[in-house]
Every structure is written in structure tokens, then in C-alpha cells.
Amino acid sequence: MTLITFYNGLPRPEASESTLRGLIERVTEDLRDIEAFLPIKVSTRRRERIREFLTVELNSLKQYEGDFQRLNQESQVDYLLIKNYMEGELRQLDLDNKQDEKASSLIPFAAILVDLCEARAFVLPMNSKDAAQKLFEVQVEITKVIERVGKEYTTQQIEKTVAFRAARTIDALRVHLKEWYLFYKGYDPSFDCLKSISAIIRDRLVGIKAEDDGAIVGQPIGREGLLADLQAEMIPYTPEEIISIGEKEFDWCIVELKKASSCMGLNSDWRQALEKVKNDYVEAGKQTQLVKKLFHEAVAFVEKYDLVTVPCVAKNAWQMFMMSPERQRINPFFLGGDSIIVSYPTDTMDHEAKLMSMRGNNIHFARATVFHEMIPGHHLQMHVNARSKPYRRIFDSPFSVEGWALYWEFLLWDDERFEKTPENRIGMLFWRLHRCARIIFSMKFHLGQMVPQECIDLLVNAVGHERATAEGEVRRSLSGEYSPLYQIGYMVGAIQIHAMRNEVVGQGIMSERVFHDTFLNENRMPNEIMRALMLGKELSPNYKPSWRFYSDVK
The missing domain is CATH 1.20.58 (Methane Monooxygenase Hydroxylase; Chain G, domain 1)
Structure with missing residues (x-):
């Protein structure tokens, strides 16, 4: 292209x-x-x-x-x-x-196991007696740690999050040791010892029972970690300022929700309006046809008004899959990119789980989700990124990737040519409110100001989530599968791109379509650098981020 x-x-x-x-x-x-x-x-x-x-x-x-x-x-x-x-x-x-x-006091045997596994990587001569002795030493150390966990160590001495990190490290070591064993297959290195100590640490120091596979703990990285991550994303704001942005945008959403509720004849009772919207869903088995219809609606709109270039292959060679019940526990809503993965009830779910899935993926929530995940959102983005400057994908950033998809929700909200009923608006605002809440709870969690249950309660009580979808969202946000700043990347990234558009298109430097095409073709990078590129800013080897894209935060 x-x-x-x-x-x-x-x-x-x-x-x-x-x-x-x-x-x-x-x-x-x-x-x-x-x-x-x-x-x-x-x-x-x-x-x-x-x-x-x-x-x-x-x-x-x-x-x-x-x-x-x-x-x-x-x-x-x-x-x-x-x-x-x-x-x-x-x-x-x-x-x-x-x-x-x-976490080192809980895994004093880690270095021995690492040496064993890395000796295999370096193809060093294998001494079976020496290896057996090392494994015996590991078992001795494991026994000592188990005794200390039962007697000396308490959650006051060792933080839950530190213990959780140790347990996850042990789980990873067990996987690597199994690979080592299968390579040599000489004797049994007692993987069960590692499995048992991981379970004991989770039980006694973290508070997770063996049968409680849905527990949410997470690993807060603290203010120092957040500042380092913000620096890497070239965002010249403090964690506290980011929280303030989330709170201000949250308040804006509530005002708009009340307006949409009034248009539905429910005065300013936006919670009642949200309940009505949630109950407007298609029956099980019909969601795929709804998604297909919404996909073509979004493509037709951006092409009609020449908002972004949509290559023929991108709009004609996409696939749809259904999400498993297990995966829906972590991702209760749609996923997208190369394909769209739909969350909706399956025959293995009980009645309550089915109802929550349908309510959480109702017609009006889905309308915003489809163009977020497909075109002009992630599917288009990934299609172009794979073909234009693909070497820049190493600079992957949620502020660029997730920000792009949510930015389109901003744009279509503002564009009166994109038809929206009051119910549609409620659906769009639910997601926007949800992304504001993500900023608040994820930043406060990593600052040590909120625990997972408080994060869940915020989504249920302040946003209007179903309890099951709130738990899935918090599990997804805090499990370690995503980076600590990932969840704030949606809203903050969208605000950045929207502000960038207003500058570039507003000054007549580029048309709207060219702005969008340029953003995609230049591939992934911190939005600060994308803005400098589009505006032709003078750059230097020691360039420092300085873009204050949200003027209301001091």
C-alpha cells in the first residue's frame, strides 16, 4: 500500500x-x-x-x-x-x-534448577550422579521451605503478592524442569515436590485454596514501577494525574448517560436505562448473525464518508470464532484482531451464566464492540501493520493499539452522521465508563490503594457490570497476562489520538482519511512520537516527552 x-x-x-x-x-x-x-x-x-x-x-x-x-x-x-x-x-x-x-526466601532452590536447565541449553556434559544430587538438594530445600511456611512465615512477614510471585515462579520452574527431564529421561526429578510447595505457598501465604482456581491476586508494581512504565510509554504524567483523568472522564460519562436516559423516557435514571439495554439481546445461536450485520454496517459507514482506507482483503477475508466457557471467565466480552471471537452462551453453561453472558453482550454493547474489534478498529489496524513498516511492531503499545480502537468509539460518538438511538448511546457510554473505571482501579491497585474485590465492586456498583463480567475483567487486568498500564491504554490512548487528530486535521496538515491512513501505515509507537512525526516537530537524540494532551489536569 x-x-x-x-x-x-x-x-x-x-x-x-x-x-x-x-x-x-x-x-x-x-x-x-x-x-x-x-x-x-x-x-x-x-x-x-x-x-x-x-x-x-x-x-x-x-x-x-x-x-x-x-x-x-x-x-x-x-x-x-x-x-x-x-x-x-x-x-x-x-x-x-x-x-x-x-521472593527469594521462598525459592532458595531456584538457582540449582536454573543451572540444571541451562546446562542442557548449553549442551554441557550430563553427569547423572551430579544431577541426582542436585535434585536431592532441591527436595531438601523444598522440605525446609514447607516447614517455614507452616511455622515461621506469615502473611505479615511475607506479603501476599510476593508469595504469589514466588508460587508463579515455582510453576514456571516446574515446566522448565519437565522439559529438561524429557530431554534426558534418566530418572524422575520429582516434579510433585514443586507442585506441592507451590500449592502450599498459595494456600498458607496467599490465601488461595487448591480448589479455588478463580481467585484473583495480582502483583502490584508500586509507584516506582508505574513511573518507569509511563516513562517507557513517553507519557509525562504522574500516576495520580492519570487517575484524575480517569475520574474526570468518568464524571463526563455519567452526565451523558443521564441525557440518554432522559431520551428513553426514564428521566435521569441511567441505571434503569442500562438494565433495559442489557435485556435487549438476541437469543442463543443468533449472535453470529448480529455480529456479521454490525461488521458490514461499520465498513459501509467509514467507506461512505471516506474516513479511512479499507483494503479489499481486510474486509472480505475475516473469520469468526466462538469463545470457550473457560476463556469467557477471563474475557467475558468479544475479542478481535485477525478474527473476531464472540462471547455468548454455550450448552455447558448453567442458566445464570448464560443470562449474564447474553446481558453482557447485548445488541447495544455489541454494536460498539464490533467496530472496536474489527473495522475500523483492531482488524484493520493489524492488517495494515502487517504490511507497512512491520519492523516497528516491536514498539507495541496499548496506548497506540487499544487507543486506536477506542478512539473510533469517540469519533463515531461525535459524528452525527453515524445513526445512534438512545439505547445505542447507552451501550457506547457503558464501554466508555468501563474504560474510565479501568484507569481508576488498575492504577490504584498498583499503588496499593485498592484490592481485587474492591476493583470488582467498583465495576458492579459504579459502572453497572454483571458480577461475573466484573470478575472476568478484574481477573484479566490483574492476572499478569497484561502489562500494568495495559488497561489505562484504552482511554488515555484514545484521548491522545483524538487530541492529535484535532491538531493535525484541524490545522489542515492532513485530511481525515490521510490522518487515519498515516497513523496505521507508520505502525506502532508511543503516541507522543506519532504526533511529532505528523506535525513535523524537530527531533533530537535526547528528545524528552512533553505533550500535555489533557489540559484539565494540573
Whole structure:
């Protein structure tokens, strides 16, 4: 796809190739190889190998500093992206090391197991007697830890989150040790010992019983961790300021919900209006046809008004799948991207679970979800990203990816040409309110100001979630499957992109379609850099983020 951008009303072809593309592609593949060769995250050797690699590569970037202004814009952008990425990875190594040190008293045997597994990776000579002795030592250490967990250690001495991290590390070590065993198949290294100590730590220090597989704990990263992550995303706001943004946007949503409720003849009782909307769902088995209809409605709208380029393959070669009941516990709503994965009742669910699934994926919630997940949202985004500057996908950011999809919800809310009934508006506002709440509870959780149950209660009592979908959302947010800033990336990213659009399109630098096409074709990066690129901002090797995209926060 050839991108045409406009400057002062004149078209020009896509910018010339980046000088640093080859470097970024090599760093991406080298890192992937190192992490595959040394896959145990608690490994000191792995951490030091990655640190050494990143340090050398960062030093190699200095060759571009003297002639930085001679680089074309694409090269300058790539310089800043790869530099920021590697610096962020180094900070993360330090934070992970601190967290692992806190958990070390519960896993004193970890180093022995890591050495065994990594000796296999280095193809060192296998001494069966030596290996057996090491496994015996591990079993002894496990026995000692189990005794201490039962007698000395309490939740006052060891935080639940630290114990949870230790249990997850043990689970990972068990997987790696099994791979080691299957490679040699000489004797039984007693995997059950690792399984039992993990269960005991979860039971006695974390408070998770063996049968309670739905418990939510999470691992708060603290203010220091949040600041490091915000720095990596080039967002010059503090955690407290981000929470303030979420609260202000939450209040705006409540005002708009009351307006839509009044249009439904329910005065300002938006909760009653929300209940009415939730009960407007299709019967089981009909959701796929609804999704298909909504997909074509969204595509027709963006093409009719020339809002974004939609390649033929993107709109004609997409697939739909149904989500399993097990996965719906973590993802109670749709997922999308290459395909759309639909959450809706299956014959294995009980009546209450079926009803919650249908209410949580009603017609009006689904209408916003489909164009978020497919076109013009994630499906279109992933289609273009795979074909335009794909080497930049290493700079993946929820503020760019999830922000893009929610940004379209903003845009279609504002666009009066996109027909919306009051019920549709309630559905759109529910999601917007939900994303505001995500900012509040995820940031406060990582700051130690909220626990998982309080997060669930916020979604149920303040947003109007079903209890089951609220639990799924919190489990998804805090389980460790997503990065700590992932959930704030939706709303904050959408605000960034919306503010960027108002500047770029508002100043006549690009048409609306060209703005959207440029955002997709330039691929993934912090939105601060995307804005600098589109506005032609002067860049420097030591560029620092300064964009205050939300003026109401001081």
C-alpha cells in the first residue's frame, strides 16, 4: 500500500526508507533468540545476557548522534523508538530483579534448577550422579521451605503478592524442569515436590485454596514501577494525574448517560436505562448473525464518508470464532484482531451464566464492540501493520493499539452522521465508563490503594457490570497476562489520538482519511512520537516527552 500524505495541500509519496530499519530488525530477532535460548525469567544468566546485549546496542546508537539532524525523519523517529525501547527494557530488568529478591526466601532452590536447565541449553556434559544430587538438594530445600511456611512465615512477614510471585515462579520452574527431564529421561526429578510447595505457598501465604482456581491476586508494581512504565510509554504524567483523568472522564460519562436516559423516557435514571439495554439481546445461536450485520454496517459507514482506507482483503477475508466457557471467565466480552471471537452462551453453561453472558453482550454493547474489534478498529489496524513498516511492531503499545480502537468509539460518538438511538448511546457510554473505571482501579491497585474485590465492586456498583463480567475483567487486568498500564491504554490512548487528530486535521496538515491512513501505515509507537512525526516537530537524540494532551489536569 502506498501512503500519500499531504503538506500544505500538496501530495508527496511515502517518506524514504529509514537508515535504522535494519538495526531494529536485527535487535528484534537477536532479543527473540536470547530469550528463547534462556527462557527462564528468574535466571540471573538470562538477565545479565539481555542487559549486556541492550547496553552494547545502546552504545552503538551513539554513532548517529553527531549527524542526527542529517537523518531523514523516518530515521530520526526510529532512532528515538529503539533507544526508548531498550532503555525501558533495562529499567524493567532492574524492577524484575527487585521483585525476585523479595521472593527469594521462598525459592532458595531456584538457582540449582536454573543451572540444571541451562546446562542442557548449553549442551554441557550430563553427569547423572551430579544431577541426582542436585535434585536431592532441591527436595531438601523444598522440605525446609514447607516447614517455614507452616511455622515461621506469615502473611505479615511475607506479603501476599510476593508469595504469589514466588508460587508463579515455582510453576514456571516446574515446566522448565519437565522439559529438561524429557530431554534426558534418566530418572524422575520429582516434579510433585514443586507442585506441592507451590500449592502450599498459595494456600498458607496467599490465601488461595487448591480448589479455588478463580481467585484473583495480582502483583502490584508500586509507584516506582508505574513511573518507569509511563516513562517507557513517553507519557509525562504522574500516576495520580492519570487517575484524575480517569475520574474526570468518568464524571463526563455519567452526565451523558443521564441525557440518554432522559431520551428513553426514564428521566435521569441511567441505571434503569442500562438494565433495559442489557435485556435487549438476541437469543442463543443468533449472535453470529448480529455480529456479521454490525461488521458490514461499520465498513459501509467509514467507506461512505471516506474516513479511512479499507483494503479489499481486510474486509472480505475475516473469520469468526466462538469463545470457550473457560476463556469467557477471563474475557467475558468479544475479542478481535485477525478474527473476531464472540462471547455468548454455550450448552455447558448453567442458566445464570448464560443470562449474564447474553446481558453482557447485548445488541447495544455489541454494536460498539464490533467496530472496536474489527473495522475500523483492531482488524484493520493489524492488517495494515502487517504490511507497512512491520519492523516497528516491536514498539507495541496499548496506548497506540487499544487507543486506536477506542478512539473510533469517540469519533463515531461525535459524528452525527453515524445513526445512534438512545439505547445505542447507552451501550457506547457503558464501554466508555468501563474504560474510565479501568484507569481508576488498575492504577490504584498498583499503588496499593485498592484490592481485587474492591476493583470488582467498583465495576458492579459504579459502572453497572454483571458480577461475573466484573470478575472476568478484574481477573484479566490483574492476572499478569497484561502489562500494568495495559488497561489505562484504552482511554488515555484514545484521548491522545483524538487530541492529535484535532491538531493535525484541524490545522489542515492532513485530511481525515490521510490522518487515519498515516497513523496505521507508520505502525506502532508511543503516541507522543506519532504526533511529532505528523506535525513535523524537530527531533533530537535526547528528545524528552512533553505533550500535555489533557489540559484539565494540573
